[in-house]
Structure formats: C-alpha cells, structure tokens
Amino acid sequence: MEAKDRLIFPLDFSSLNEAKHYVGLLKDYVGIFKVGLQLFVAEGPRVIQTIAEDANTKIFLDLKFHDIPVTIKSAQKSLLEDYIKFITVHCDQGLRLLKAIAGVSDRIKILAVTVLTSLNTRDLIDIGIDPNLAKDPSQLVLKRAEVAYRAGCDGVVCSGLEAKEVKSRFGRDFIVVTPGIRPQWGLIADDDQKRVVTPYEAIINGADYIVVGRPIRDAPDPRAAAQKVVKEIEQALNDLKLHY
Ligand code: C5P
DSSP states (O other): OOTGGGEEEEOOOSSHHHHHHHHHHHTTTOSEEEEEHHHHHHHOTHHHHHHHHHHTSOEEEEEEEOSOHHHHHHHHHTSOTTTEEEEEEEGGGOHHHHHHHHTSOSSSEEEEEOSOTTOOHHHHHHTTOOHHHHTSHHHHHHHHHHHHHHHTOSEEEOOTTTHHHHHHHHOTTSEEEEOOBOOTTOOOTTOSOOSOBOHHHHHHTTOSEEEOOHHHHTSSSHHHHHHHHHHHHHHHHHHHHHHO
16 A cells, blocks of 8 residues: 555535545545545435545545444445445444444445544543543553454554554554544644544554544645645655564
8 A cells, every 4th residue: 555545535525516626636645535424414325426436446434333233234235335445333332233234245344433532531431431441542442442353343443542552452454544633733723633643653553544634624735735644654654664
C-alpha cells in the first residue's frame, strides 16, 4: 500500500454535489472515501455507487450498525458488494452478534467500532461503564477489540492511542483504522474529538488507515492539507522501516 492508500477522507456532507466536489478535489491524495450517516441519510443508498464510480475506488460505508443480528444481517445482504470495501458495526453488541455478521460477506470487510474517540472517562461512567474500566478508555478498547477478534471481524476502529497494543495483541493482519486525527497544524476550535493523535503518531503506532476529516475539509487549501497528511504518513512509514 502506498501512503495515499492509507488516508480515508470522510464525506461528511449533506449533499451529493458537495461530496462530489471534494472527491474531485482530493482523489489524487486520498485512498478511500468514507460515506457516513450524514450523506447516506441525505442522499440514499445510490450515493455509494455514484461516489465509488467518481472516485474510482471502493467506499468505506460507515453506518455503525447497532441492532439485533437478524436485522443487521438482512441490511448487510442488501449492500452493494462491488462498491464497498469496509462497513462498521458497534462492538458493544457482543460476541454472538459480531460472529453472525462477520460471516455474511467474503468481499466486504467488517470493522468493529470499539469506543468512539469523542468519549472520555466522564461520558463512559455516565452510560454505566464500570469506573475502573472507564478511567482508562484504552482498557475498554482492548477488551472490545478482543471480542471483535474472537468473532472473526477483520479489524477495529480505535484511537491512535491504542493502535500499537491492538496490533501487538491481535497481529499484523487485524486491521486498525484510526479516526480522531489532528495534525499539529490542523487543530479544530471546540473540538468534539478527545483522544487524538497526529497522522505521524497514528501510523507509527501501527494504524493501517487514518480517517482525517475537518483538518483537511476546513483547511484554506484542502488539497494541500491532504498532501501534507500523505507526506506525514510517508515519513512515518519510512521511519518504521528504519527502526524495525
Ligand atoms: O477528522 P474529523 O473529526 O472531522 O473526522 C470525523 C469523522 O470521523 C466522522 O465521519 C466520524 O464519523 C468519524 N469518526 C469515527 N469514529 C470515531 C470518531 C470519528 O469514525 N471514533
């Protein structure tokens, strides 16, 4: 994989036109475009094929499924396998559900969302997580990653702070996708992301892919910002080669 292939840009827009504009602008520097709830709900499932054809790559469909097994399996069977590379499900539905959906498609990879990077200790305690686990969200991430691994998921979504430990416990082939990326030059005012790392740190820690949204989208020159992120990824990959 080239450095560029590891950069995922979330198309967090409410219209196809805006999304297409950013695909056109960024496709030379972005490996995978992510379609999430915002665009999917606004434009409907056809958006997947349209974006995949425009970008000439498969899509990361990030709907973060959370429901009973039969419902998720049925939804999964309706997905357009030709256009989708990854889908996401929440880990906290337990081993049985993750197992049921991990076997549905050979072609679409399942990523389990461990703990949202926007959650901190206080939030986790408020929703009933044991304070001993919540005081170090990384421990909860690792516990959930283990469930995803045992269920046969292809990988997890976790913060860059846990990427290294996930890789060392579950092996190189277990995919790690890391959102909550904030380059030193791309901090966001009133940021909702809490457990953040830079692109360089995420890759050094073992992330296979990084999701970078607002630091690119809101930059004065989004193309230049994406190019800068790819350079950071490249630098980290080179440093990894030197050290390991
Ligand atoms: O870089 P930025 O914060 O703008 O990225 C936002 C994107 O990352 C959104 O599409 C959101 O769904 C995704 N995200 C995620 N998992 C998290 C945090 C954010 O997939 N834990």
